Amino acid sequence: MTKVLVIGIDGATWNLMKSMAEEGKLPTLKKLMNSGVYGDLESIIPPTTTSAWISFATGKNPGKHGCYDFDMPEDSLSNVRIITSKNIYGTTFYELLSKNDKKCIIINLPGSYPPRINGIVITSLMTQGDNCVFPPNLVDEIPEFRHYRIIPNVSLHEKGKIMEYVRDIRKLERHRFECAKKLFKRDWDFFFVLFSGVDWVQHDMFDKLILGQLEEYSDPVMLYREIDEYISWFVSNAPQGTYLIIISDHGFKSYNKIFYINSWLQKEDFLKVEQKPQKETSSGKFSVESKKVKLKRINLKFPLFLLKYFTWLIPYYMKLKRVLPIELKIDVRPKLSETIAYSAASTVRSNFGSIYINDKKRFADGKVKPELYEKVRKEIMERLKHLKDPKTGEHIVKKVWRKEELYFGDKLDVAPDIIFMLSEEYQVRSGLGISQPFGNEIVRNSNGHALYGIFLAYSSDIKRGLKIENTKIYDLAPTLLYIMDVPIPKDLDGRVLKEIFREDSELSTRRIRYQNIEEREKTKIKLKIKGLRTLKKI
Ligand SMILES: [Zn+2]
Incomplete structure (x- = not known):
């Protein structure tokens, strides 16, 4: 056998x-x-x-x-x-x-x-x-x-x-x-x-x-x-x-270079974000879900943030930290009532990225009407094609696909609407809530798929x-x-x-x-x- x-x-x-x-x-x-x-x-x-x-x-x-x-x-x-x-x-x-x-x-x-x-x-x-x-x-x-x-x-x-x-x-x-x-x-x-x-x-x-x-x-x-x-x-x-x-x-x-897709979508007015403070107990048992949620959260350790300006607070903070069971965290999420497009999946940190259109036909709280879907998709694709790294002036997007140009089969309905490939040195990250789309500074852990x-x-x-x-x-x-x-x-x-x-x-x-x-x-x-x-x- x-x-x-x-x-x-x-x-x-x-x-x-x-x-x-x-x-x-x-x-x-x-x-x-x-x-x-x-x-x-x-x-x-x-x-x-x-x-x-x-x-x-x-x-x-x-x-x-x-x-x-x-x-x-x-x-x-x-x-x-x-x-x-x-x-x-x-x-x-x-x-x-x-x-x-x-x-x-x-x-x-x-x-x-x-x-x-x-x-x-x-x-x-x-x-x-x-x-x-x-x-x-x-x-x-x-x-x-x-x-x-x-x-x-x-x-x-x-x-x-x-x-x-x-x-x-x-x-x-x-x-x-x-x-x-x-x-x-x-x-x-x-x-x-x-x-x-x-x-x-x-x-x-x-x-x-x-x-x-x-x-x-x-x-x-x-x-x-x-x-x-x-x-x-x-x-x-x-x-x-x-x-x-x-x-x-x-x-x-x-x-060696980072491109934050959601930061770019926000800058181009396709995405609006809202921030909500969230109370959370210490990290607890790791689960894949909690890890993924964390990726989309700016971890503002409030007292630490203050420490930058008030070093004399250090001893007090250390004491407080021990007794306080919670940390103040800010949840950043897309404000869907005003969002046209969003890179929803956890990006794998490769030179490929994907974008979902907030399609009314597809999502319960969608915003883009079916008759505008193609127009919106074309617009985002065009802007991606012309996207330049502000520091070098180079076009960084090598390819942009409509989902039906890259994938084929019965399950296209659940695919991201746009998929793109950056030039080899750029890595795509989610970057929800990050102010600048380009992270050209030396970034730790820029290893990816x-x-x-x-x-x-x-x-x-x-x-x-x-x-x-x-x-x-x-x-x-x-x-x-x-x-x-x-x-x-x-x-x-x-x-x-x-x-x-x-x-x-x-x-x-x-x-x-x-x-x-x-x-x-x-x-x-x-x-x-x-x-x-x-x-x-x-
Ligand atoms: Zn793997």
Whole structure:
């Protein structure tokens, strides 16, 4: 029976990994590059973790699966919700594998909560609530899962203890690996595990890592070494003939200029903001939601702000801080009754951005009448095209798309209306409530996502030492189905990466089987029944 193992390294890019491999820091990866096929893997636009992994899982562009970012507005631009598997329109390849009696084990795949299959699913940071182990009784069988964490201790990061935070990430990933090892010993046909730590660490340190400024055995570098070691364990413990695929959902880059999209929309009178003070207890338990809300909040620590002028207050402040359970925070939000357009999703800090028009037809509290929609969209696009960096006088927008020019499929209705790409050195940030659209000053943590991630494939049937091109994240689903000899639905956007197979192998000549309509209908019915069963358990 054909077995496939996919290892994800969130945010990995060859720009860094290749040089680390050549320097001898990643010996397993180096060996696999020499004995397998590798190349860049194009993500989706914008290159966001959740929507990219969903394109991996469905083999489709966001226009078909309907997930465009980490979070998306629902009935109002002020109601932005985190994406879960319930938002995925259509079928994932692992549901098809499951339907074809292939045993699947999936660990940490974004967009896999709530689980869509009856196999073993350990969900990702998008989990809503505490339960991320499915079936839940797995915790009794594998006690290690009692201490399983999906996110690191973010309070360390908030306190500025970055190295401790990285150490905590290393600990988390080692524990994830220990749990994965236990599951790897079970019976499976398809095994997926994602290591997220590389993305988390790169958000803080990619600039230093790429310049080789960190010591060889410092915590961030150790994380890469350890992941290489985990890959080595999987390779040596995989059943004979297993196909190994290593991918990332997007690449990484260090940007040196910042563009605040909402600040620009505000300056151009497309967006109005309102500010409200908010009482809040100390940060408490981290959740993805609270983190995202924080991004849109100016954290005015009121007493600290005063301290700038009244240093003599310091001792009093320190005393007060201890007894006061609250901090004064200001919530900045779009004033929807006067807002025409808004970049609602949490931007991924890449050179891509998106804008939603406050469309009356689409949003309950929308402002733009349907007859004005096109006019407004054209106007914003025109102004974006002419946008110049005031310091250099250069046009910074390389491309602007209407949603229907970039995406295609049945779920265009929920897409952002405008998507744009900045020139390589500029990073897009939300910037709600920030006075100037351009942050040309040296900004800390300007590391962010980039379009090209990594692809690597290795098995005795796969070519050796070949660098390949033109692979896209949505090519994985049809390729995996093909390797596992399961008929491929005709509506996938990706292609089978046939060029990776050795010419003398059966896979290079096998006919690609597509699902016929009958099979598709049968699958739908089966999945509905299975889906109901799975959801009942939650
Ligand atoms: Zn990612």
